[in-house]
Amino acid sequence: MKEVIPLILIKEIIEEKRKLRRILSKYKVKVPEEIEEMIERDEIPEHPSYEDFLSALALKKNIEEMGKAISRIIDEI
Incomplete structure (x- = not known):
């Protein structure tokens, strides 16, 4: 099952x-933080850009966490 x-x-x-x-x-952009920088520099409107930034940040964190979980599971196998 672990597999x-x-x-x-x-x-x-x-x-x-x-x-x-x-x-x-x-x-x-290449990373979510660049979206936030663009907003801060008034290069893009805050809405909906800030929501996109937050979504991208959450996705990036989820991807990193799932990658760590896979590594832990594989180490246990």
Whole structure:
């Protein structure tokens, strides 16, 4: 059963990365923090950019956490 969990997480990581890439490409940036910087410099409007920034940040964190979870599970196998 433990072998199935990493596969499920990998599938979820792929989907989360697609969502993250979609947001980042919308602003032509590489990391979520660049969206926030653009807002601070008044290069883009705060709405809906700030919501996109927060979503991208959450996606990035989820991807990192799922990657760590996969590593822990694999170490246990």
